[in-house]
Amino acid sequence: MSEKITLTIDSQQVITEKGTKVVDAAKSAGIDISVFCYHPKLEPVGACRICLVEIGRTQRDRSTGELVLEADGTPQISFSGNLETACTVPVAEGMVIHTANEKVTKAREDILEFILTSHPLDCPVCDKGGECSLQEMTFEYGLGESRFPLDEKIHLGKHLPLGDMITLDQERCIQCGRCVRFQKEIAADPVLEFYHRGRKTDIVSYSNPPFDSYWSGNTTDLCPVGALTTRDFRFEARIWEMNASPSICSHCTVGCNITLNTRLDPKTGRSKIQRVMPRQNEWVNEIWICDKGRFAHNFTSSEERLTKPLARNPEGKLKPVTWQKAIKIASERLKSHPDGLVTLAGGRLANEDFYQLRTLTEGLSGKLILDSSLAGGDLTARVGLGQGSNIKDLGSGTAILVIACDLEEEAPLWWLRVRAAAERGATLIVANPRETKLEKSAEYILRYEYGEETQTVLDLLEKESEASRVFKEAENGIVLFGSEGMNFGSSQVLAQACANLLIKTNHVGKTNNGLMAVWPEVNTQGAWDMGFKPDENLPEALKGAETLIIAGADPVGDGIIPDLKGKFLLVQELFLTETAAQADLVLPVLAVTEKSGTFTSGERRVQLFEMALPASGECLADHEIAAKLGQALGIEMIQGSAEQVLEEIIKHQPGYASLSLAALGEVPEQQPFVAKEVLSYTGTVFRNTSGVGVQLPSAAENGKMPLEKFTLPQKGFGDGTLAVPVTRLYDQGIMVRTSEILSPRLIKNQLILNPIDAEKEGLSAGIRVEISLGERTYEAAVDIDQKVPVGVILIPRSMGIPLDGPENAVLKAVK
Amino acid sequence: MSKYVLLRHRDIPDIKELKVYQDQGGFKAFKQAVTSLDPGQVTEIVKASGLRGRGGAGFPTGVKWSFMDQNSWPHYVVANADESEPGTFKDREIIEENPLQFLEGVAIGSYAVGAQAAYIYLRGEFWQLAEFLDGKINELEKAGLLGENLFGTEYSLKIHTHLGAGAYICGEETALLESLEGKRGQPRLRPPFPPSYGLYGKPTVVNNVETFTNIPLILENGADWYRNLGTEDSAGVKVFSLSGRVKKPGNYELPFGSTYRELIFEHGGGIINDAQIKAIMPAGASSSILRASDEVLDTPLEYASIRKLGSDVGSGSVIVIDETISMDWVIKKTIDFFQHESCGKCTPCREGTYWMSHLTRQIHSGKKTEEQIQLLYDVATNIQGKCLCALGEFSVMGVLTSIDRFPQDFGREPKGSDQG
Amino acid sequence: MNDLLSKYPEEIKKILAKYPPEGKRSAVMPLLFLAQRKEGYIREQALSEISQILDIQETEVATLVGFYTLFHDGKAGSYRIQVCTDLCCALRGSEDFLTSLCEALEIKPGETTLDGLVTVEEVKCLAACDKAPMYQLQGKDGISYHENCSVGNTLEMIEELRESGTQKQEETK
Ligand SMILES: Cc1cc2nc3c(=O)[nH]c(=O)nc-3n(C[C@H](O)[C@H](O)[C@H](O)COP(=O)(O)O)c2cc1C
Ligand code: SF4
Numbered sequence A: 001m002s003e004k005i006t007l008t009i010d011s012q013q014v015i016t017e018k019g020t021k022v023v024d025a026a027k028s029a030g031i032d033i034s035v036f037c038y039h040p041k042l043e044p045v046g047a048c049r050i051c052l053v054e055i056g057r058t059q060r061d062r063s064t065g066e067l068v069l070e071a072d073g074t075p076q077i078s079f080s081g082n083l084e085t086a087c088t089v090p091v092a093e094g095m096v097i098h099t100a101n102e103k104v105t106k107a108r109e110d111i112l113e114f115i116l117t118s119h120p121l122d123c124p125v126c127d128k129g130g131e132c133s134l135q136e137m138t139f140e141y142g143l144g145e146s147r148f149p150l151d152e153k154i155h156l157g158k159h160l161p162l163g164d165m166i167t168l169d170q171e172r173c174i175q176c177g178r179c180v181r182f183q184k185e186i187a188a189d190p191v192l193e194f195y196h197r198g199r200k201t202d203i204v205s206y207s208n209p210p211f212d213s214y215w216s217g218n219t220t221d222l223c224p225v226g227a228l229t230t231r232d233f234r235f236e237a238r239i240w241e242m243n244a245s246p247s248i249c250s251h252c253t254v255g256c257n258i259t260l261n262t263r264l265d266p267k268t269g270r271s272k273i274q275r276v277m278p279r280q281n282e283w284v285n286e287i288w289i290c291d292k293g294r295f296a297h298n299f300t301s302s303e304e305r306l307t308k309p310l311a312r313n314p315e316g317k318l319k320p321v322t323w324q325k326a327i328k329i330a331s332e333r334l335k336s337h338p339d340g341l342v343t344l345a346g347g348r349l350a351n352e353d354f355y356q357l358r359t360l361t362e363g364l365s366g367k368l369i370l371d372s373s374l375a376g377g378d379l380t381a382r383v384g385l386g387q388g389s390n391i392k393d394l395g396s397g398t399a400i401l402v403i404a405c406d407l408e409e410e411a412p413l414w415w416l417r418v419r420a421a422a423e424r425g426a427t428l429i430v431a432n433p434r435e436t437k438l439e440k441s442a443e444y445i446l447r448y449e450y451g452e453e454t455q456t457v458l459d460l461l462e463k464e465s466e467a468s469r470v471f472k473e474a475e476n477g478i479v480l481f482g483s484e485g486m487n488f489g490s491s492q493v494l495a496q497a498c499a500n501l502l503i504k505t506n507h508v509g510k511t512n513n514g515l516m517a518v519w520p521e522v523n524t525q526g527a528w529d530m531g532f533k534p535d536e537n538l539p540e541a542l543k544g545a546e547t548l549i550i551a552g553a554d555p556v557g558d559g560i561i562p563d564l565k566g567k568f569l570l571v572q573e574l575f576l577t578e579t580a581a582q583a584d585l586v587l588p589v590l591a592v593t594e595k596s597g598t599f600t601s602g603e604r605r606v607q608l609f610e611m612a613l614p615a616s617g618e619c620l621a622d623h624e625i626a627a628k629l630g631q632a633l634g635i636e637m638i639q640g641s642a643e644q645v646l647e648e649i650i651k652h653q654p655g656y657a658s659l660s661l662a663a664l665g666e667v668p669e670q671q672p673f674v675a676k677e678v679l680s681y682t683g684t685v686f687r688n689t690s691g692v693g694v695q696l697p698s699a700a701e702n703g704k705m706p707l708e709k710f711t712l713p714q715k716g717f718g719d720g721t722l723a724v725p726v727t728r729l730y731d732q733g734i735m736v737r738t739s740e741i742l743s744p745r746l747i748k749n750q751l752i753l754n755p756i757d758a759e760k761e762g763l764s765a766g767i768r769v770e771i772s773l774g775e776r777t778y779e780a781a782v783d784i785d786q787k788v789p790v791g792v793i794l795i796p797r798s799m800g801i802p803l804d805g806p807e808n809a810v811l812k813a814v815k
Numbered sequence B: 001m002s003k004y005v006l007l008r009h010r011d012i013p014d015i016k017e018l019k020v021y022q023d024q025g026g027f028k029a030f031k032q033a034v035t036s037l038d039p040g041q042v043t044e045i046v047k048a049s050g051l052r053g054r055g056g057a058g059f060p061t062g063v064k065w066s067f068m069d070q071n072s073w074p075h076y077v078v079a080n081a082d083e084s085e086p087g088t089f090k091d092r093e094i095i096e097e098n099p100l101q102f103l104e105g106v107a108i109g110s111y112a113v114g115a116q117a118a119y120i121y122l123r124g125e126f127w128q129l130a131e132f133l134d135g136k137i138n139e140l141e142k143a144g145l146l147g148e149n150l151f152g153t154e155y156s157l158k159i160h161t162h163l164g165a166g167a168y169i170c171g172e173e174t175a176l177l178e179s180l181e182g183k184r185g186q187p188r189l190r191p192p193f194p195p196s197y198g199l200y201g202k203p204t205v206v207n208n209v210e211t212f213t214n215i216p217l218i219l220e221n222g223a224d225w226y227r228n229l230g231t232e233d234s235a236g237v238k239v240f241s242l243s244g245r246v247k248k249p250g251n252y253e254l255p256f257g258s259t260y261r262e263l264i265f266e267h268g269g270g271i272i273n274d275a276q277i278k279a280i281m282p283a284g285a286s287s288s289i290l291r292a293s294d295e296v297l298d299t300p301l302e303y304a305s306i307r308k309l310g311s312d313v314g315s316g317s318v319i320v321i322d323e324t325i326s327m328d329w330v331i332k333k334t335i336d337f338f339q340h341e342s343c344g345k346c347t348p349c350r351e352g353t354y355w356m357s358h359l360t361r362q363i364h365s366g367k368k369t370e371e372q373i374q375l376l377y378d379v380a381t382n383i384q385g386k387c388l389c390a391l392g393e394f395s396v397m398g399v400l401t402s403i404d405r406f407p408q409d410f411g412r413e414p415k416g417s418d419q420g
Numbered sequence C: 001m002n003d004l005l006s007k008y009p010e011e012i013k014k015i016l017a018k019y020p021p022e023g024k025r026s027a028v029m030p031l032l033f034l035a036q037r038k039e040g041y042i043r044e045q046a047l048s049e050i051s052q053i054l055d056i057q058e059t060e061v062a063t064l065v066g067f068y069t070l071f072h073d074g075k076a077g078s079y080r081i082q083v084c085t086d087l088c089c090a091l092r093g094s095e096d097f098l099t100s101l102c103e104a105l106e107i108k109p110g111e112t113t114l115d116g117l118v119t120v121e122e123v124k125c126l127a128a129c130d131k132a133p134m135y136q137l138q139g140k141d142g143i144s145y146h147e148n149c150s151v152g153n154t155l156e157m158i159e160e161l162r163e164s165g166t167q168k169q170e171e172t173k
């Protein structure tokens, strides 16, 4: 731990760590020093000068080095003539600081007056109204009247689009540079900059498309005025009219904490989400969220949502029925054909849903399958991150291996935090067949060919190399593995190899060590924990089933199986997917925003989310449907709320025993301090008042883990071009497609190849081609990217070319 | 021997030619330093000479060199040839006419701080000068006076020119470093100072062109020789750039201790049309403006005595104002300049210079009211002491001192004894 | 394709050689001068070419064009006559010089002559305070200083520019 020092701020004694900035030391003592350019997550620049304070320092005798004392024996304090910026000066032993004396107050008023000379007075129509630090500060310290003539105010552009998601009001900008620094320091996408200089300074983006970053929304939280606002929220609602509900982002495995701001729309009489805001959780997402999490929320209020149970009538059409009827149809069928039941679920369901579906399925001796092609959930439960881990704490002394994934695309916040760890000195080893953004921060880049991922991990363990040595010797070791270029079988072997690497290098069973899977969905880990597992041969398993319950999965739409005719098919869904369209019974479910429950993140942190919106139509939660069926079938299972199911889980589910509702809701003290009253300090991020969740202990923490054997899979994929599925953040999935604001940035129906291959095939960007994968053929446009390995075609998932793992492909230009 | 230390071309016309320069003893000092002195010894000699920075702040040069962080490498040297303060044009003449002495100074400075690469940051407008210097550097490399393993030792040195592109703020040393790194020329937070965190985050010495140009002769003739050229307080000689309402504007190299009267009336030939001298701006547009009283005219030019008068030697850019000029126009011009050059990073300078430029224009346009003048004074006072760098602080000097010292020009009654 | 790179391969190599690998970005301003050389202003295309060469973002290149006054983001006359009217030059008659020059060219400061040959602009101090009136000429061949000027010899200079311009055109024909 670092050295503690004592100083005096406004006659109050403050004890704090050496090196802390004066402004933060004051904050820890409950003293607010106004800031604009400073932000505790960014490097200080001392530009706005609003935080000027008077600082006195102890004196030392030059010759003896002793403290100079006053007559009364106290150290003599000398004040320099000038005020100093509290945001840049580190505290020192014995400092005496005045933050509110006459001189300081006058200075603050002067700076505020300067800022207001060019700030427009359009608060009544400003989206930041109510959460603007300038407004707040003006209210507190501003002079009554303006000495700067109104008609001489500088006039600049208003509501300029700064990219697809952000609007810029140049007039309101106070040049604090928080947005520019965020993009540089935290997002590593320096696509925002100042243009011009002096009073003309404005914000610009010259990237193509403008403001090309997955992180742009965060700048609107940091902007202390209304200069940057999100385009979807503009003029939509006033801050004080909205409700705020704590939730968990359901777009990836990170489990970012968010707050859903909702409001009753007087026109439709329905509540809807107005905006998604980050909610502080320093263990998970700190105060950030990615743009997908922020902007892809429209699916919950989509007109296409299912609202009533549908049953197939004698003419073969799906028609609305009552819940009573629906449950009756289902239970009769399940009763009469108790054998051959398969329950297939997707990773976006909550733990409570999985648990209840499992109880139901087991009661009917059915089989549970998880719709996922990434293996290893059993291993992460055994040697996953140790309890109390926090990537934010990692720096030098830690080695992180990231293999077979494109972290920013698949788990954006992990990319951000892993990158930051590398900036702090952690050794980052990135292994992938192609270049990804994370490589910019890597110390070692291991490039292998598709199919050789496991060998790459074995080499780290068995062969001498710099990277291998660093990983073995590191105090903390973490491995993140994904599924790029793999199917279930090969990812299982990779997962085992990664686990073995960690075990043999003594990086399991303790804090800040262990295995993380870059799961495709928010609750894939929870599904594994509740007993759902992927099936090595999903099409066969589906074909073999007589009765199917499918919840939150679309095997037909995903191309896993062409059809599911001739079976009894019950589908629990948000939308009428291709699978649902073939069902005998379609049961409408609540979206994550309309229910409460828990998700288990890839760091094995169980987190609560709460209901933010009333139910759409007659929708029920997946676990409620399961319970209703269980009741009708006479299966003993809990009938009740998500909370009651969770209590049941805690009681019976191995590994989850350490949880309690109280623990899930606990909020330890977090740095930086976030609160509405001190907006200028942290921005508009929401304070966490409903729990930061609980990280589950890994089994390894209770004993040593045996190594497991495995056989290397067959190497290579035959000759010819290899088509490889990859994950892109802005995919065409059902949860993203409905976001109007993201739509210009969604991936197109494209396959991506290296310029050399393109030339060989006589293809150029934009040309339409036919791609044949075995028997199947699809059409798509060509995109060209140097980062794609030669001989490989990347196929983004979710755009209509189903691909489980790498497969040989033939391309042909369409005439 | 030339009677000049810096402007030696004035009596050795072709000193810019390598052969002539070498005939005059050029590059002996550098060779001697590299082959027979420790870097530390060179620094000690410069310290002992009492040389202070000629870029404006007057910081003791040898002391600055000794601050270089010895635990962080490589070290860099940067010569500040940004010369953009209105009234300053000395570095340009030195580079144009006595380039080799300047380059030798940079070379010796680099050796003294262990730098193997030095950059000369020239304002972008000195485009032709940069080409000229590139040619000279090339010649020196060919002659084995710059480059690898100099004089058969381990020591190697490369000197590069780098052009700015029109921004006065880049004369401020940390803004200069930002600019040299390919960024907007905006000042950095200090501390850390360049000798611990400079170019590319490495220890860096930044000195003015004139400062460097003193070095070769200091090494050749010794610290005492240099010290004795000036006064007890201010060692050596200084090039004063004389401009404004004088008959013979130009650069004049004078030992410290000379007077403004000598500079303006002997060297500068007196005031245009023999009008009455009114005011002196001792340090360019950022000066505290002095009334040209006899006391001021006869005060010896030294760092301490000029400060006592309520101004600064600065970079020695003396702008002369005569009785035909009203001070409200003078400050309108200076504020126009600072408003145009404010980098915009910190609030008081960005907003304050903009506001002051409105006020000074109005006041000058004849619509001056006492309220406006008071407001201008207030705004200037409110900027003071709150800026991130000295530019903002510079901007108010002229405003406050003209209103204080020339109240009649602002329609105010003269008051007290200050009015000479 | 990268026009800049293919047009000035040697110059670019020389520029990059000045800076250590970790300081590669230092080359951005020299490259901007290079990109501006031919047309007198910087096209957006050049921003992206420079960003490719230095592996930085276009925005990081653009910000410099906005900050520094010698970089231009818009087309002006083939030559820019930039008259210093700052304090010291103004004390020696540069403001009158500018006014008369503009009258003679029938333009206002900031404007371009009808034939598109010269744009006359006011600039801040150019470190030539003792030789007012003076201006710098910014054109294809870089920047040159013209000192102790009169309206007469400035108009002559413009005439020469015009002639050499037409001559060159004839030559290329
Ligand atoms: C706004 C501003 C402009 C400056 N311009 C110059 C300049 O053009 N040339 C210069 O040598 N120093 C200039 N300086 C001073 C430098 O910051 C620095 O002190 C100097 O280059 C150090 O060299 P010296 O110690 O040899 O004087 C300027 C300072 C400020 C605040
Ligand atoms: S004082 Fe002016 S020039 Fe200096 S940092 Fe502030 S805005 Fe920039």
Ligand code: FES
Pocket: A034, A035, A036, A037, A038, A045, A046, A047, A048, A049, A050, A051, A052, A085, A086, A087, A088
């Ligand atoms: S200068 Fe400290 S908050 Fe801006």
